[in-house]
Amino acid sequence: MHHKKLEQYRLEQLDEKTIAELQQEMAEGKLTSEELVLMYKENISLSGGSLNAVLELNPQAVQIAQAMDFERLHKGVRSPLHGIPVLLKDNIDTGDMMHTSAGSLALKDHYARCDAKVVEMLRHAGAVIIGKTNMTEWANFMTDKMENGFSSRGGQVKNPYGAFDVGGSSSGSAAAVAANLAAAAIGTETSGSIIDPAARNSLVGIKPTVGLISRSGIIPIAWTQDTAGPLARTVEDAVTVFAQLIGQDPEDAITAFAKPFESYDWKQHFNKDGLAGTKLGVPRNLFQDKLSTEELELFDESFERLRQCGAKIIDGVDLGVTQEDLGFAVLLHEFKAGINHYLAKTNPENPIRSLDDAIAFNLAHAEETLKFGQNLFEQAAGTSGNLTEREYVEALERNRFLAGKQDISATLEKTGVDALVLPKDYGCNIGAAAGFPSITVPFSYSRENEPFNITFAGKAFSEPELIEYAYAFEQAVQGRRKP
Secondary structure, three states, rough: OOHHHHHHHHHHHHOOOOOHHHHHHHOOOOOOHHHHHHHHHHHHHHHHHHOOOEEEEEEOOOHHHHHHHHHHHHHOOOOOOOEEEEEOOOOOOOOOOOOOOOOOOOOOOOOOOOOOEEEEEHHOOOEEEEEEEEEOOHHHOOOOOOOOOOEEEOEEEHHHHHHOOOOOOOHHHHHHHHHOOEEEEEEEEEOOOOOHHHOOOOOEEOOOOOOOOOOOOOOOOOOOOEEEEEEOHHHHHHHHHHHHHHHEEOEEEEHHHHHHHOOOOHHHHHHOOOOOOOOOEEHHHOOOOOOOOHHHHHHHHHHHHHHHOOOOEOOOOOOOOOOHHHEEEEEEHHHHHHHHHHOOOOOOOOOOOOHHHHHHHHHHOOHHHHOOOOOHHHHHHHOOOOOHHHHHHHHHHHHHHHHHHHHHHHHHHHHOOOOEEEEEEOOOOHHHHHOOOEEEEEEEEEEOOEEEEEEEOOOOOOHHHHHHHHHHHHHHOOOOOOO
């Protein structure tokens, strides 16, 4: 950088700065939002092809930051996110000069007509949308053979910790925040797509209860399960972003549930003793045969730390269902209906108006787009798109019953445990099918330096308790280290 003071700050101080620390420095006049944007842009440009985490930068970001700096001086701050640079997953609409493509070449020229509701809320909070992140193409619902983090538009996202799986599908959002390319990022999850990349990149990820955060303006997979959520380097940062995303949206009926949390005081749950007296259940059958010996040792090691925090571990609780019991039919049927609705309402200049159009585009550009095929697209195209099939209706009812009434909620009630604790992203499909929340926290690393996270999961709207457990655990173990 030409500005030597900024370059020194970028090299010596910027990495791992929390949102609260950045706010304090801006409040004291030591730093401006404009300077933050310039430094993060420098980091992004230098990371380049080594990470492939950021698809596109917002050409208006510097001017937006300048406006936020002016407003800070003359009116005060809007929220704890005022002037903070945030990245967005590329399936979230922005009604600005950036594209929304879900990582696909089919939508590489697509400009959304307006902001998604979550983007509208971030802008209202004073956040600076600095850019769009790469992702597993079409949120990993184009083909079941695609590598995590790959898109035909952006290439392969790399894990900043080494030659490890970067996770999907919010891959770029996770890798970028882990590598200090922004203060935080927004990802989306249908089944594991926030928790998995957060865990693989030593981040905190919050997958909220479906209903707290609007999905309007987000390229869908399945509205039964879809949600947006934050990825950040600390629990406090993740919750700071999360709080600004919560709210009702008339375009998304389920967000009626958000009303009690719209002015909620989340800071009360930043309690270092938050695990004292808790009972945590371990559904070991979900992962026992899938983790390596080293991963099992790390997970068992986390029990000792949890006990030191005052938690009681109930090992071997039976959820009565496995992830495989839930099947795939709900997502397959809802995808066609959802994607056709989204594409039909895009700009008239967008030639891709349906799932069939996207399939045809890929076939016409097979060398560039079909490295891993498009078998999920083709299976979804074979459904009616009307959601009338018996297979869909039966699967929806079964999933809601198994994952919710019979599984997590029933297990918590029957065993008396307060929440479940799991390694990495295991069990995420079950919570996703029920629409239930989870939060993942850095714990340790393998001998090869691969991140290993612990995840807390609970029943609907148990975010206050899960955040308290996650914060207490984070403060006790201080498990994250930068790449």
